Amino acid sequence: MVTFATTWDEHAFQTSVFKYTVKEFVALRQVTLALSSLSLVFSTMIIAVYIYMLMRHRKQANRVSLRCVFLCSVADLLNATLSICITSQKGDSQFCRASSVIIEFANIWSATLLTLVGLNLVLVFVVNVKRRDLLEKFYYPCAVAYTFAGVAVPIQQQVETNSRSFEHYSCWYLKYVEDRTNNIMPWMWCYAFIFFVNIIAVCCSIMAMTKLIREQRFVESRMHTINANSELTDRQLNKSVKQQHSNVFSKVVLRCIIYPLVPFQVNIFGFILQMLITATKKTPSYTLAMLDIVFSCLEGVFVAGVFFTDPAITSFMGSMYAGWYEKYVEQYALVPQDDKKATPANSPSLALCDSSQTIKPPTTAAVIDNQNYLGVHYPHTTPSVRKPCGKIKTVAMRRLHFDTNHNSMARQHQRVRQLSTISFEITTLLPIASVPRHHDQQVPSAATPASSSTGRDVYVPYQFPIFATCFHYMLTCFGRKRTADSTATSSTTTTAHKHGAVDTFTSNDIPFSASASRSSTVIVITEERFKQDEQLEDTAAIDFYTTTNRDYDQSSSTACHDSNTMNTHQI
Known part of the structure; x- marks a missing residue:
């Protein structure tokens, strides 16, 4: 975090809220560095696989969901890189302030893109939009505009705030400790934009599940009518109907739930931490602070887990193997x-x-x-x-x-x-x-x-x-x-x-x-x-x-x- 002098005591980095010891702050910094490096590796893997598919198998890569995850991985790559850099950057420099804004931009951008995956499936599957090629032309401009609106307050705060004399403190400490204590509004503004798109994703999941349940009941009633004189029993008929809808359910509903679940679990502990600081002004537990660091730095790993379990990717990897x-x-x-x-x-x-x-x-x-x-x-x-x-x-x-x-x-x-x-x-x-x-091998006949x-x-x-x-x-x-x-x-x-x-x-x-x-x-x-x-x-x-x-x-x-x-x- 910083270069510690021998004269500093164990409470040198305490604030009015974060009353942790020096060793605890160092542990948080080391976890940030290690997990950000891991996220960097997995984000690079996603980018490499998609670029390979785009060059060699363009037809398989031509999907909105894969493009959204690819752009999300680019944002995660940038986020992890800056998180590693700010752990060694000293003082309240221009690079430190710009990195803080870019990290917030990457977090909102990732959550928005993952929500677009579920929104696209609902528009195509539930609403039955015919001009599907026009949808993607509106996705990315809207996502960019929404993300810039989410970082408007952090940008204003960085511009209006004068430079602080923290030459001996790392940029990581200033962002995750000082800003959470003294600059509450930018943090709450960003979390509001992140969880708003998560609410939209939940609504998309509910709409998709409702649509599937109705279709399942309709198909089941039709099959009972058509096969009234068939030898199939009701149990066999219900089993056949469930098997036919299992693939649709896994591809639509589960994708609507899993993709938005990543930004939710990445930001939920930080949101709870910031709410406790804002409402009570009391020191949050060290376990909660560690959970916030762990999950926020593992976003690239979570996205990689979702990406490599996508049906299109599993099919591609299986054929390649x-x-x-x-x-x-x-x-x-x-x-x-x-x-x-x-x-x-x-x-x-x-x-x-x-x-x-x-x-x-x-x-x-x-x-x-x-x-x-x-x-x-x-x-x-x-x-x-x-x-x-x-x-x-x-x-x-x-x-x-x-x-x-x-x-x-x-x-x-x-x-x-x-x-x-x-x-x-x-x-x-x-x-x-x-x-x-x-x-013990048998000798073949010579004749x-x-x-x-x-x-x-x-x-x-x-x-x-x-x-x-x-x-x-x-x-x-x-x-x-x-x-x-x-x-x-x-x-x-x-x-x-x-x-x-x-x-x-x-x-x-x-x-x-x-x-x-x-x-x-x-x-x-x-x-x-x-x-x-x-x-x-x-x-x-x-x-x-x-x-x-x-x-x-x-x-x-x-x-x-x-x-x-x-x-x-x-x-």
């Missing part, structure tokens, strides 16, 4: 590289090349002691020579599966030509992966021929391989667990994991051959080129994810049989 899991876990694969042809695995990105690396899996092979492959003789070629055992370089890549059936072959080939000039003249693309070191398949795997390098590997292990260890059925049915399009570990390749794990047998193709392109190609596509173009999900059911049985008979293992 599913995309990360698919990209960095299910599509993650380690592809061996030849030093003469491939770019080193530790390079940040791989340049586009005109040729592909082709790794030839054996048509017939058997594993002895899960260590070495038998020599395989391909037609019109010499037997493969066993290379000295040793680790080879690998690079993390995304394995994207294509199904080349008759209906989608032309469109997928057009998509592949946009990626590179590689020609796909193969019928089976097997996943490239390591061999797990488990002695079983591989069935034909039209599936093709394209390997695209990650833009940042090190980050992809780290993120892969994080999601594998702490991410969601896959069930046995989903893992078994997705063996050709997802990555199989054994105890969360990835084995390394050796030179004997995958024999190389010059024959024209079936192979897996590695397209060496960067993710930047991949994203550019996606942006150039029209809406009818094939997307990697939609292609895999749409055609997976048709090709899973054939691809699974082919994967079990070719003696290859996924990572």
